[in-house]
Amino acid sequence: MKLRQPGLVLLVFGIFFSTAVALGQKPTQLTALPPKPTCTLLFKTGSCADLWRNYNEAIARRQQEEIQIYVNRQKELASQTATAPLQQQIADLAKLTGDQQSQISKLQQQMQSDASAAIEARQNAHQQGLWEGVGIGGAGVLILIAVVMVILRISRNFAITKKSQPA
Secondary structure, three states, X not given: XXXXXXXXXXXXXXHHHHXXXXXXXXXXXOOOOOOOOOOOOOOOOOHHHHHHXXXXXXXXXXXXXXXXXXXXXXXXXXXHHHHHHHHHHHXXXXXXXXXXXXXXXXXXXXXXXXXXXXXXXXXXHHHHHHHHHHHHHHHHHHHHHHHHHHHHHHHHOOOOOOOOOOO
């Protein structure tokens, strides 16, 4: 297996490493590369051919791993980019919920104070009505006593006499 683009390996690894370092992540452990063979490949078989084949396979595996890491990172970045508006919506909804909760608690406090004021006003109205009733009742009794006394005084001067009947 021949290595077609050796510069791609360095480019992908460089992008991955710089992105990982920028985000504070540790780079993923990649397959270790064997040392590059120093022998010259003359035949398709033999120990030198095996060394070159193993070396090229390791480079291909490493390329695949680096590409997969790059693809995964791009997916993650795309996911973060796609979820950013949703996260903003969630934050806005959380703030709105908090504002509504505080408004609800203010309204509950206002309702409690209004209820207390209504109870106090009812008690005051009841007490005022009681005093007005006592006043009206007392005035009514005094008027009744005065009327009875006037009737008695007027009736003292009258004498009831029987008419005599002619026989």
